[in-house]
Amino acid sequence: AQTVTQSQPEMSVQEAETVTLSCTYDTSESNYYLFWYKQPPSRQMILVIRQEAYKQQNATENRFSVNFQKAAKSFSLKISDSQLGDTAMYFCAFMKYQGAQKLVFGQGTRLTINP
Amino acid sequence: EAQVTQNPRYLITVTGKKLTVTCSQNMNHEYMSWYRQDPGLGLRQIYYSMNVEVTDKGDVPEGYKVSRKEKRNFPLILESPSPNQTSLYFCASSSWSSYNEQFFGPGTRLTVL
Numbered sequence: 042a043q044t045v046t047q048s049q050p051e052m053s054v055q056e057a058e059t060v061t062l063s064c065t066y067d068t069s070e071s072n073y074y075l076f077w078y079k080q081p082p083s084r085q086m087i088l089v090i091r092q093e094a095y096k097q098q099n100a101t102e103n104r105f106s107v108n109f110q111k112a113a114k115s116f117s118l119k120i121s122d123s124q125l126g127d128t129a130m131y132f133c134a135f136m137k138y139q140g141a142q143k144l145v146f147g148q149g150t151r152l153t154i155n156p
Numbered sequence: 157e158a159q160v161t162q163n164p165r166y167l168i169t170v171t172g173k174k175l176t177v178t179c180s181q182n183m184n185h186e187y188m189s190w191y192r193q194d195p196g197l198g199l200r201q202i203y204y205s206m207n208v209e210v211t212d213k214g215d216v217p218e219g220y221k222v223s224r225k226e227k228r229n230f231p232l233i234l235e236s237p238s239p240n241q242t243s244l245y246f247c248a249s250s251s252w253s254s255y256n257e258q259f260f261g262p263g264t265r266l267t268v269l
Contacts, residue, residue, distance in 0.1 A: 086246060
């Protein structure tokens with residue numbers, strides 16, 4: 042069974058700073074997807090970024106980028122030039138490449154961006 | 157607008173009173189699933205469906221039922237709710253052709269007294 046661990050329950054940074062959220066996972070699969078989801082106070086689940094395990098290049102979406110270390114089973118999210126609107130709960134998630142499209146989530150990290 | 161809808165958004169009920177949370181998607185997605193979110197545990201899958209009339213258990217199925225009679229709908233049924241089912245529930249859908257991106261509904265906050 043796959044597990045996802047987020048070891049930082051809460052983080053807080055000043056606006057415009059860069060922040061990195063950590064995520065590690067455990068799997069015996071060789072092909073899979075990794076995701077970061079954002080959950081603002083509205084509770085809506087919003088996909089931030091996706092990484093396919095077979096791609097060596099780290100995914101980037103505007104101010105959001107990941108550091109994917111497959112051998113270490115690590116998948117951190119970096120938010121550059123943080124904004125007040127980035128305040129949210131962030132979830133790391135794993136999905137196998139084939140079969141049932143089941144997301145396995147970490148516990149979440151509550152990120153607060155202070156003005 | 158492509159979306160996943162859930163109803164109700166908020167529900168307070170009492171132990172043992174059967175309830176149904178509806179989920180509907182308008183994207184013709186084959187795959188639908190239900191998750192529950194609890195503090196410190198993230199989201200956990202309850203049930204999933206890979207197509208009409210095909211459903212299977214997720215990680216925490218006890219106390220829940222589902223059905224998939226139509227492609228667009230995937231209701232979650234709690235036949236005899238208990239306080240430990242107080243949680244935030246999400247429905248999600250995806251297509252095999254969408255690179256496994258799951259689209260989430262807005263969530264249903266359920267309180268069982």
